[in-house]
Amino acid sequence: MHDLTGFQRDLLYVIVGLDEPHGLAIKEHLEEYYEKTVHHGRLYPNLDTLVDKGLVEKGQRDRRTNYYTLTSRGKREIEARREWENQYVEPGSEPLEAETQ
Secondary structure, eight states, X not given: OTTSOHHHHHHHHHHHHSSSOBXXXXXXXXXXXXXXXXXXXXXXXXXXXXXXXXXXXXEESSSSOEEEEEOXXXXXXHHHHHHHHHTTSOTTOOOOOOOOO
């Protein structure tokens, strides 16, 4: 996962947290988090990149709607990332305060 952008990692987290989301559902969740518009020209090429890397699988719900799920590899990558993060931020710990200089 070290070669993914932050946006691509966020896509993985949204996809794993939803049940076979379609692109617009993913877009809505990201816009809520980012508090700004996520354009289709950013969303879909990044989803395709994740599919090409074998982290996400794209299925077809109907002729116009695709859905996305994490592959086993994608789930392993998220777990590895969380383990790495937990080395630095212990789960359930107090929120970090900004250091003063």
